[in-house]
Amino acid sequence: MKILVGIKRVVDYSVRIQVKKDGSGVETGGVKLSINPFDEIALEEALRIREKRMPAEVVAVSIGPGDVQQQLRTALAMGADRAILVETAEAVQPLMAARIFHELAKRENADLVILGKQAIDDDCNQTGQMLAALWDRPQATFASAVELKDKTLRVTREVDAGLEVMDVDLPAVVTTDLRLNTPRFVKMPDIMKAKSKPLATLKLAELGIAPAPALEYVSYAAPVPRSGGHKLESVQALVKELRDRGVLS
Amino acid sequence: MSKILVIAEHDGTNLNSSTARAVSCALAIGGDIDIAVFAADGKAVCEAAARLKGVKQVLRIARPENQAPLAAVLAPQIAKLSSGYSHVLAPSTTFGKDVLPRAAALAAAPQVSDVMKVMDPHTFQRPIYAGNAIATVKAPTQPCVFATVRTASWIAAPEGGSASVTDQTVETALPSHSRYVELKKDSSDRPDLQSASRVVSGGRGVGSKENFAVIYKLADKLGAAVGASRAAVDAGFVPNDLQVGQTGKIIAPDLYIAVGISGAIQHITGIKDARTIVAINRDGDAPIFQVADLGLVGDLFQLLPELEQELDKG
Numbered sequence: 258m259k260i261l262v263g264i265k266r267v268v269d270y271s272v273r274i275q276v277k278k279d280g281s282g283v284e285t286g287g288v289k290l291s292i293n294p295f296d297e298i299a300l301e302e303a304l305r306i307r308e309k310r311m312p313a314e315v316v317a318v319s320i321g322p323g324d325v326q327q328q329l330r331t332a333l334a335m336g337a338d339r340a341i342l343v344e345t346a347e348a349v350q351p352l353m354a355a356r357i358f359h360e361l362a363k364r365e366n367a368d369l370v371i372l373g374k375q376a377i378d379d380d381c382n383q384t385g386q387m388l389a390a391l392w393d394r395p396q397a398t399f400a401s402a403v404e405l406k407d408k409t410l411r412v413t414r415e416v417d418a419g420l421e422v423m424d425v426d427l428p429a430v431v432t433t434d435l436r437l438n439t440p441r442f443v444k445m446p447d448i449m450k451a452k453s454k455p456l457a458t459l460k461l462a463e464l465g466i467a468p469a470p471a472l473e474y475v476s477y478a479a480p481v482p483r484s485g486g487h488k489l490e491s492v493q494a495l496v497k498e499l500r501d502r503g504v505l506s
Numbered sequence: 507m508s509k510i511l512v513i514a515e516h517d518g519t520n521l522n523s524s525t526a527r528a529v530s531c532a533l534a535i536g537g538d539i540d541i542a543v544f545a546a547d548g549k550a551v552c553e554a555a556a557r558l559k560g561v562k563q564v565l566r567i568a569r570p571e572n573q574a575p576l577a578a579v580l581a582p583q584i585a586k587l588s589s590g591y592s593h594v595l596a597p598s599t600t601f602g603k604d605v606l607p608r609a610a611a612l613a614a615a616p617q618v619s620d621v622m623k624v625m626d627p628h629t630f631q632r633p634i635y636a637g638n639a640i641a642t643v644k645a646p647t648q649p650c651v652f653a654t655v656r657t658a659s660w661i662a663a664p665e666g667g668s669a670s671v672t673d674q675t676v677e678t679a680l681p682s683h684s685r686y687v688e689l690k691k692d693s694s695d696r697p698d699l700q701s702a703s704r705v706v707s708g709g710r711g712v713g714s715k716e717n718f719a720v721i722y723k724l725a726d727k728l729g730a731a732v733g734a735s736r737a738a739v740d741a742g743f744v745p746n747d748l749q750v751g752q753t754g755k756i757i758a759p760d761l762y763i764a765v766g767i768s769g770a771i772q773h774i775t776g777i778k779d780a781r782t783i784v785a786i787n788r789d790g791d792a793p794i795f796q797v798a799d800l801g802l803v804g805d806l807f808q809l810l811p812e813l814e815q816e817l818d819k820g
Contacts, residue, residue: 270752273771274638283639294753351607352616379634381619382603386577387611395578395684398604411687416600417700418517422687423576429683435753436746472616473644475629480640483778486799488790492812495784498800504761504782505728505817 258313259365260303262337263358263372263384265293266321266328270377280476283378292328295373297335298433301440303371304336306405314338316365320349320357326456333451334443340454345461350379352469355387360464362392367428369410374399374432385432395425401436508537508627511565513584513596513606514555518545518573521554524597524701526662528655529558532595533663534624538562541669542587544580546573552671559667565674574686575601581608583676588613588650592627598654599701610652617652618645622659632656636752636775657701658758658779699748702731704761705780707750708743709735709773711766711788711806715743720810721765727814733757735767751776766806769794786810 268274269289276283292300300317307313317332317340319325329340343357362370375382389396397403397412401420404411414421415434489495499505510532515522525541532539540563541555548566555564565587571579588594588609596602598620610617622640623631628651629644645651699705706728708721718738725732733750734743750757752772758779765786767773774797777783785798786806795801802809 268635274635276639283635350616352611352614355611377636380636381617383607383610383617383619386604386607389578390581390608390611393681395681396604396608397684398577399600414600416689417698419689419691419698421689424685424687426683470614470616470646472618472646475642475644477634477642478640480633480637480778483783483797485796486801488795488801488803492802492809492816495800495802496813496816499761499782499784502782 258306258310258368260306260313260315261358261362261365261367261370262296262300262303262315262317262332263370264296264300264317264319264328264332265373265376266290266319266325267293267376267378270294276477276479280478282477290328292331293373293376295375295377295433295435297440298435298437299371299373300332300335300337301438302403302431302433303369304441305438306369306403310405316341318343318358318361320345320354320461322346323458326458329456330451331443333454333456334447335441336447338454340456342456342458343461343464344458350469350471351381351383352387353471354384355391356466356469357461357464358384358388359391360466362388362428369427370430372430372432374434385430389430392428392430395429396432397423397425397429398432399434400431401434403431403437508535508592509590510535510537510539510593510595511587511591512539512541513594513602514541514543514551515597515599515601516543516545516548516551518548519550521551522597522599523662524599524602524657525555526558527657527660528595528597529560529663530660531621531624531655532593533560535593535627537592537627540565540591542567542584544572544583546570556669556671557665557667558663558669559665560663561667561669564669564671566671567674567676571680575605576684576686577605577608578684579680580605581612582678582680584609585612586676586678588652591650592647593651593653596654598656602654606652606654613649613652615649615652616645617654618643619654620656621653622656636756637778638775696725697729697731699731699733699750700755700757703759704728704730705733705750705757705759706730706763706765707733707735707767708738708765709767710737710741711768712738712743713766718743720807724763724765724810724814727817728761730761730763735770735773737770764794764798765810767794768792769797
């Protein structure tokens with residue numbers, strides 16, 4: 258069984274985001290970069306499936322500039338068997354990312370692709386769904402539980418109305434939600450071991466993928482800050498104020 | 507002129523209110539607005555959709571395969587229908603987020619996620635970095651604009667319309683590789699935290715799992731969902747699906763009452779689009795008061811029962 262896992266490098270979740278003064282983007286210079294948290298969950302789930310279903314191979318895949326190797330080494334230290342970096346200096350939007358993953362899924366003959374449900378930078382929540390469409394395979398998005406039964410996956414999905422359960426035939430695409438698992442910590446000996454694991458670099462231009470239509474990001478702005486209101490002296494004053502504002506009937 | 511198709515979200519019988527919010531976004535784009543209802547039957551849903559003001563036509567695509575909201579089944583039908591439209595919109599709920607990107611990819615189009623504002627028919631504002639920045643994006647005009655609509659940013663289109671309902675067949679091969687099993691609904695009758703119009707949340711200040719009863723009580727009085735800060739979840743007062751904030755749920759109810767929550771940045775990120783925020787906290791210097799519209803300083807165990815009493819006077 259072969260499992261592909263998407264690893265996207267993003268601005269670390271703890272960084273306070275600043276929009277550049279000229280509105281051309283978000284400050285990313287000198288800030289801490291990490292693996293997208295949902296992707297760490299994706300990798301953890303792949304490793305757990307491998308532990309139950311040997312022989313299985315977990316391949317970590319990233320798209321980005323050359324130094325994304327650093328995040329892929331972290332993925333290898335967590336336990337991925339090997340890694341592939343699709344190298345490009347350009348920002349890659351979801352439809353293009355889906356085309357790249359589709360190409361790799363075919364080349365690798367993957368049984369399962371696990372991706373984060375969204376990246377915490379662009380918050381698009383599209384790539385897994387788009388990959389499943391292009392690959393013409395099932396998708397199980399926002400997974401909070403995954404159970405492998407022979408050639409079928411039973412996936413519990415976090416939907417607005419509760420928990421939805423669905424069965425999908427492999428090969429399939431799964432995207433992860435927060436509650437699926439808690440990713441393991443990387444141990445020192447594993448970091449050493451990861452240095453000798455295979456990491457292949459492919460130039461995006463060499464994959465022969467047609468550029469996908471994309472959105473033009475015109476400008477960026479900081480959100481309008483919320484200004485605090487006032488404190489009231491009593492519960493009565495609060496209820497009156499809420500009724501006056503039409504918030505309570 | 508734009509021709510806009512809005513994908514209805516429903517449970518087979520009732521139209522989900524997020525659909526009316528997506529219609530509002532369609533009205534901001536301007537043009538003819540149709541609603542597509544994919545269902546096994548869907549007659550009642552179509553009638554509700556036809557009542558939304560501004561809608562020209564409701565398309566009823568009824569076939570047994572459309573019984574459950576499976577993206578792999580609905581997306582090929584949406585992609586096929588999209589050829590007659592300039593825009594296809596769906597609410598940015600788990601339903602819309604699941605199905606629309608699949609349809610967009612089949613139509614070889616990019617998608618605009620979480621539209622919060624329409625600048626012109628092809629230019630939109632959307633939040634990135636959990637709402638800590640707002641991007642203005644321009645979508646290509648061809649083949650069609652696919653977009654999900656951030657429901658918290660739009661007020662539901664009112665009723666009072668009388669659109670026609672048309673039965674439509676969409677000829678496409680549908681896959682059998684994806685099978686719906688069941689929906690496990692939350693056992694409580696409380697509204698869903700993600701979509702509730704009122705939310706009462708408790709934080710570390712509530713003190714214990716047992717004490718959280720006061721939060722549930724007030725929530726029930728208001729018909730509100732219950733949420734919690736990360737501190738309350740980490741302390742084990744409530745399960746983690748109630749967590750509101752950057753790493754939990756990002757919500758935008760009409761009324762948000764934060765009880766015993768100090769207001770860490772990660773929590774504020776999850777609530778800053780709420781229409782009215784009320785903070786109840788013992789510490790008058792707590793950061794939550796910097797974002798709250800209305801605040802009460804005092805002991806929550808005294809103020810909450812008082813608040814319930816006052817609400818009863820209604």
